Amino acid sequence: MKFINYMKRIKIILAFVSITIVAIVFESCGGKREPNYTYMPDMAYSRAFEAYDSNNLKNENINYIPYPVEGTIRRGDLFPYPLPNDSNGYKMSAQIKDPLPPLDTIQMAEAQRLFNINCAICHGPKLDAQGPLSTGGKIPAVANLTLKQYVEMPVGTMFHVVTYGKNNMGSYASQLTREQRWMVIQYVKSQQLKGSAASDSTKSSGTAAKDSTTIKK
């Protein structure tokens, strides 16, 4: 009788110890480098393709094109930019007109926000090529948009450059829609008009300086 009691006790203790070990194993599985286990993987992980999933459809002979058909225009978006990315297109771009009506104050605030996110890191929030990446010289030859040649630059040429990039500047077509690009250009032009009166008095050989974009191809 005593022996049976003893065995029972041992069993209870063993049960507790095994529970503890299981718990510790669960706990330690949440390692930092590997994702944790889930209760029901078929509920947690999508069986349908999610964004950025890799797929093997081509090898399964399933015809799937991940891109829209060429020439597709998004609902509500502007028509595609007609000029090609070459020197001839660059020259012709001066004739392209801004398709947007002048922005109201709310739209202008949005354009400023887009400019500050996408452009100001190099061109500077004041358009003077004093952005965080250009002041330290990390990115060379950033255009100082307050200079005369940029104040006089046609909007179409600006759109061409933002769309295709030029010299060190990359294309922003993947980050800004056509409409957003035109909005940003309207913002730049409005700031240039504000600034050009003030900057006339402060010019000197020193300030003419920071520019670089006059680099011609």
Add this chain to the structure above:
Amino acid sequence: MNQLTRIFLKTTAILFFLTLLSSQEVLFAADGEALFKANCSSCHKPLEAYVGPALKGARDREPSKDWVYKWVPNTSVMVNTDPYAMKLKSQFGNVVMTPFPDLSKADIDAILEYANNYQKPGGTPEGPVTQPQTDNSLLYGILTLILAVIGFVLLQVNSNLRKLTDEKEGIKSMPPVPFYRNKSYLLLLVIVIFLFGGYLLVQGAMGLGRDQGYQPEQPIYYSHKVHAGDNQISCLYCHTGAQDSRHANIPTVNVCMNCHKSIKDYGGKPLVREDGSPVNANAQIAKLYQYAGWNPNTKTYDKPGHPIEWVRVHSLPDFVYFNHSQHVKVGRVQCQTCHGEIQNMNQVKQFADLSMGWCINCHRTTNVQFNDDQGHGNKFYSIYEKFHEDIKNHKYDSITVEKIGGTECMKCHY
């Protein structure tokens, strides 16, 4: 007397001119640096080729001492006529220098003088200040263990002493029970194991499917601290989609190349992994060039590129719908609210546990930004007409996400 004054005047005049001249000298040297920084530094470096050639010793390489005077104000014409200029143009990717007609000969001299005397700044590389995180739990554990052993020994001593006194007074004591069969000891052990095991079990079970602190190794050691922190790049520059779509998209390689076309060297503080090993930042940029198919020497894409397969850090189960634009654009929630201090993380680590309780808590406490009189806030909420009325009638002063249905099941599960 008269002569003396004259001599005195003459010497003072000479001294005056001498000081003027020498101060001119100082101004001259300083001017060189200022002029260089203002006019040239965006394309030239003193010691190495950049967009244009290195300026140190430029005059010795040029065909004649006066060549540079002709070149600087008149680059666009000379580049088509002068053989040396044509050679330079082909060397530097057919990029032609901006003409600087405003720079005088003295200015050019000053700039070249500055470049020739330029010394590489020999600063001591600043090591990262790594403070080992002090974790006291081990110390406390050892202390508790020692106390437990002492307590155990004292209890044994106590029972022995009692036995001795009992013997002395002639009281018959019970036969001794060894401690491993002592009921109170066993009970204590069981309670301790139950509490400790139960705690770990509950923690482990609740942690299933949650990944707080998950910090996977990425194909490229990309530091958010360097990009979003030190260089102040907006989150939305790369994760453009966060404001427009369900996903905060991962940037394609061309977005990286917007800046890394120019930036091929890392010049910041040395990067160190969590385990203390140093990171070769330039090798990481070289990896990016491989993915992009970019040749930094010729500055062209000469190989086919392929996407970088980043490892996803934050992931919600498939049965939860989450939309970034709804939070970023409509709710105007800062990225850091859910993702933590991303701008201070080298490798991204999951900040929140992304549990349902965590979502619900935020929905209960966060106020939505209704349109106020100034036209701020969000038009999205204008459909909640009754709440607008109530705010006007001062029934409420703010509306939480919960009030507009932010804790309904089918908001996120459907």
